[in-house]
Amino acid sequence: MIIKLNLGAVKRTRWQEYLTRFVLGGLITAMTGWLAGRYGPVLGGLFLAFPAIFPASATLLEKHERAKKRDAGIASTIRGRLAAALDARGAVMGAIGGMAFAALAWKLLPHVTLTATLALALAAWFAVSSMLWYVRKHHTRLHPPRR
Amino acid sequence: MAQLIVRFLVGGAIVSAFALLADLLHPKGFAGLFAAAPSVALATLTLTVAAEGPRYAAIEARSMIAGEVAFIAYAVGCTYCLGVRHTRSMPTAVLLLALWGAVALGLYTAVLL
Numbered sequence: 001m002i003i004k005l006n007l008g009a010v011k012r013t014r015w016q017e018y019l020t021r022f023v024l025g026g027l028i029t030a031m032t033g034w035l036a037g038r039y040g041p042v043l044g045g046l047f048l049a050f051p052a053i054f055p056a057s058a059t060l061l062e063k064h065e066r067a068k069k070r071d072a073g074i075a076s077t078i079r080g081r082l083a084a085a086l087d088a089r090g091a092v093m094g095a096i097g098g099m100a101f102a103a104l105a106w107k108l109l110p111h112v113t114l115t116a117t118l119a120l121a122l123a124a125w126f127a128v129s130s131m132l133w134y135v136r137k138h139h140t141r142l143h144p145p146r147r
Numbered sequence: 148m149a150q151l152i153v154r155f156l157v158g159g160a161i162v163s164a165f166a167l168l169a170d171l172l173h174p175k176g177f178a179g180l181f182a183a184a185p186s187v188a189l190a191t192l193t194l195t196v197a198a199e200g201p202r203y204a205a206i207e208a209r210s211m212i213a214g215e216v217a218f219i220a221y222a223v224g225c226t227y228c229l230g231v232r233h234t235r236s237m238p239t240a241v242l243l244l245a246l247w248g249a250v251a252l253g254l255y256t257a258v259l260l
Contacts, residue, residue, distance in 0.1 A: 029158020090179015
């Protein structure tokens with residue numbers, strides 16, 4: 001399986017959809033800062049892993065897949081929902097990688113520079129989550145199929 | 148107030164960048180990794196270290212581990228509802244945020260406090 005960049009996806013997304021995600025991301029980041037200031041960093045820190053853009057992304061994905069099928073002459077399909085489910089399954093692996101990011105940031109921040117900490121934590125997130133994705137993709141069959 | 152505006156702008160920009168990357172990537176299962184990218188954390192930790200210092204930010208990062216456990220529960224719930232029950236994306240993804248909140252607050256009360 002080759003990972004590709006599909007530049008055509010940019011054209012399918014309208015500027016209002018980009019704006020929605022900008023506003024959601026901005027709001028949750030501002031809210032995290034406000035919560036940490038008011039109730040302390042222990043509660044505020046939980047929201048560093050809030051699913052800020054997943055609802056918008058899943059909705060867009062379903063809409064775009066439905067539109068593609070409609071353009072191909074297929075009126076009713078659950079393909080969009082299945083695509084959103086695939087996105088959610090990827091998010092499970094991304095969140096497991098997120099735990100590696102958080103653990104490294106927790107341990108390194110007091111001792112190492114911010115830039116180095118975030119670079120290492122981000123690399124750990126990408127390594128863990130993409131490795132899980134690869135294993136899930138290529139080694140899901142633990143037993144040989146029955147004949 | 149000025150700090151909240153800066154957080155809004157920086158957070159919005161970083162979250163949008165990761166969302167754009169997720170749009171461009173194919174296959175969708177791989178792009179899904181970016182739906183759980185630590186974009187809010189990158190923005191928040193950077194600004195928190197500048198404002199409050201690294202030890203304060205480290206406490207937030209420790210809590211983030213519990214938040215990610217809640218995210219896993221949320222994403223597993225979404226995978227089941229969308230992939231098996233074929234529910235609509237918008238209400239599913241929004242209503243299941245309550246599951247994220249319940250798991251996160253449960254861990255906060257049981258482990259972090």
